[in-house]
Amino acid sequence: AKEQGKNGFQFFTRDMNETIDRKSKLATGLRKGLEHGEFTIHYQPQISLQNEQIIGVEALLRWNHPEWGSISPAEFIPIAEETGSITKIGEFVLEEACRQNKYWQDLGLAPFRVAVNISARQFVQKDLTEVVSAILDKTGLDAQYLELELTETIIQNADTAIATMEELAALGVHLSIDDFGTGYSSLSYLKLFPIDSLKIDQHFTRNIKSDSKDAALVKTIIRMAHDLGLNVIAEGVETLEQLDFLKTEQCNQAQGYYFNRPLPAQEIEDIYYTIEPA
């Protein structure tokens, strides 16, 4: 550690050393984690506000390291993106989520979509469409039951992004823009992208009952999305008051702790597998 340096060069403080150590430990851990089966996926229901039926689940990655315990995706996903391991990990999530959804359908659950987060780094990999297509073939899941959640960060080059989205849309998968409203991209791309839905970021949802400006933004996003023919889903819904507001504003779907936390696959099955009455 350099924190005792007497030449005034104390740039590397103990804290920074610890942060860097932890980051490089996690980066190594991530590479091994896949082989060692340390990753699992939890699924969070997405609920129609018209009839309160499940219309989909979002696949959310979980990492449980044998020594370090469970590590938040908010911490490890950015490291996986930086180091490139997101490509392999992302493929794992796609395949596992499609396999799981097909399994649920074969079991007799009313079919719903599985939404998978695609990071910017994954999105710009050359063969993403081939990867997705091969996974759909391999798992037997119909493309309409897969949704890819993209964030505004994928737009490094608008023309390339549109071309990739068009290839993906041509497979028949649904596309949505995640964390909508938190990036800095121009609104004009909304008319160019072949997307089906916008996800309102949870930072807006959180304050709709306490901050009239956030409420105004949410109303405006919903209205604009509908005028553009897009579906709107609000994430981070935790209270009945938030839900009522969203229903009044004709938001289509919601996702959040008010309904369910992200759950292991088995629990999704227990909740939604109801045997038809004889």
Ligand code: C2E
């Ligand atoms: P995200 O895609 O915006 O996912 C929503 C996050 O909000 C999830 O956190 C979810 O557990 C949490 N959440 C859901 N409902 C509520 C609620 O009512 N209140 C609050 N406060 N939070 C709620 P999680 O699972 O920790 O994931 C964090 C982020 O990590 C995700 O944000 C996504 O950006 C990333 N991530 C997770 N799994 C994957 C993955 O498989 N691939 C990629 N590329 N990114 C992933």
Ligand code: CA
């Ligand atoms: Ca997401």
Ligand code: CA
């Ligand atoms: Ca479509």
Ligand code: CA
């Ligand atoms: Ca989000």
